Amino acid sequence: MAVPLLDLSRQYAYLKPEMDEAVIKVLTHGKFILGPEVTELEKKVASLCNADYAIGVASGTDALLLALRAAGVEPGDEVITTDFSFFATAGVIHRLGAKPVFVDIEGDTYNIDPNLIEAAITDKTKAIVPVHLFGQVADMDPIMEIASKHGLKVVEDAAQAIGAEYKDRMAGSIGDFGCFSFFPSKNLGAGGDGGMIVVRSEENYNMCRWLRVHGAKRKYFNDMVGYNSRLATIQAAILLVKLPHLRKWSKQRIEHAKKYDEALAGLSGVVTPVVKESSTFHIYNQYTVALSNREQVQAALNEAGVGNCIYYPVPFHKQPCFEYLGYQPDDFPVTNKACSEVLSIPVYPELTGAEQDEVIDTIREAVG
Numbered sequence: 001m002a003v004p005l006l007d008l009s010r011q012y013a014y015l016k017p018e019m020d021e022a023v024i025k026v027l028t029h030g031k032f033i034l035g036p037e038v039t040e041l042e043k044k045v046a047s048l049c050n051a052d053y054a055i056g057v058a059s060g061t062d063a064l065l066l067a068l069r070a071a072g073v074e075p076g077d078e079v080i081t082t083d084f085s086f087f088a089t090a091g092v093i094h095r096l097g098a099k100p101v102f103v104d105i106e107g108d109t110y111n112i113d114p115n116l117i118e119a120a121i122t123d124k125t126k127a128i129v130p131v132h133l134f135g136q137v138a139d140m141d142p143i144m145e146i147a148s149k150h151g152l153k154v155v156e157d158a159a160q161a162i163g164a165e166y167k168d169r170m171a172g173s174i175g176d177f178g179c180f181s182f183f184p185s186k187n188l189g190a191g192g193d194g195g196m197i198v199v200r201s202e203e204n205y206n207m208c209r210w211l212r213v214h215g216a217k218r219k220y221f222n223d224m225v226g227y228n229s230r231l232a233t234i235q236a237a238i239l240l241v242k243l244p245h246l247r248k249w250s251k252q253r254i255e256h257a258k259k260y261d262e263a264l265a266g267l268s269g270v271v272t273p274v275v276k277e278s279s280t281f282h283i284y285n286q287y288t289v290a291l292s293n294r295e296q297v298q299a300a301l302n303e304a305g306v307g308n309c310i311y312y313p314v315p316f317h318k319q320p321c322f323e324y325l326g327y328q329p330d331d332f333p334v335t336n337k338a339c340s341e342v343l344s345i346p347v348y349p350e351l352t353g354a355e356q357d358e359v360i361d362t363i364r365e366a367v368g
């Protein structure tokens with residue numbers, strides 16, 4: 001039985017009448033840019049995240065870009081982030097003319113290791129970007145403490161962690177800015193690109209709002225040069241239909257993760273995801289195992305038609321575009337090890353019991 005890594009058509013089948021109606025409503029009212037659905041979604045996401053304000057933007061990448069700009073990151077500044085994430089996390093730092101400074105990860109959670117952050121701080125450091133990888137919130141308490149001691153801004157890359165919790169606090173609400181992505185493969189996915197920034201201060205809220213409309217505080221009056229980065233009204237309408245189901249879907253992912261944990265835990269050469277005690281709601285955007293013989297397991301999964309993917313095969317410090325930063329290949333040994341071992345397997349809410357058994361049996365056979 002073939003098992004896809006993700007099957008978005010099942011979510012649409014489940015919500016088809018409401019989704020069709022929501023899209024047609026937008027086509028009918030015609031307020032395609034910053035229409036009423038965007039404002040409604042911003043209010044609901046702010047409330048979900050226990051934040052005061054939310055700003056809908058064009059993508060998760062733009063959420064990070066605008067948040068870092070609003071945080072005051074300028075050319076020549078340094079921004080500290082993890083060596084192990086989706087490219088956008090580091091790309092936005094470079095695009096602002098700032099220097100990405102990478103830090104190694106914790107071997108168990110794959111999130112930035114807070115113990116290594118202070119050594120990376122210089123006079124030029126402006127901000128820290130922790131990433132809540134695979135849906136587990138990074139260890140935010142020590143990160144916030146370091147940031148406050150050194151006067152740094154914290155921009156949470158919560159693209160994979162909407163609705164996740166850290167010590168019962170919502171992902172995105174702990175730092176100065178929380179950045180979310182509605183890319184279709186995220187836990188709350190739109191029918192295209194979309195993103196959201198959540199903030200706690202009115203000052204940060206206004207700055208992000210201006211930046212998404214070219215930097216104009218008043219239409220056609222520009223004190224600064226911003227971006228064209230709005231969440232499309234049609235996407236907001238789709239997301240409003242899905243949002244009430246998010247918690248249930250995340251719980252279904254957690255159920256699947258539990259079943260994988262039990263079935264795979266004892267296998268030699270297989271390390272199942274570690275959930276920290278501080279991680280009170282891990283939402284498993286990915287279920288990622290570490291395999292000592294990944295090639296063999298991946299070949300078996302491919303052979304059986306079971307979807308899988310390596311998130312991520314190349315650490316930032318080895319990307320050709322970041323060669324100019326001068327890192328050595330052996331820098332960041334924990335990230336290097338993760339890149340050679342990790343493999344993500346299907347964990348989407350609609351995954352059936354039979355499908356999950358197929359994934360488990362294939363891995364069991366492959367590791368012997």
Ligand SMILES: *Cc1c(COP(=O)(O)O)cnc(C)c1O
Nearest residue numbers: 059060061086088159160181183
């Ligand atoms: C998806 C993702 C992004 C970028 O989001 P887009 O909406 O695709 O631009 C940024 N960071 C992480 C960790 C992501 O997973």
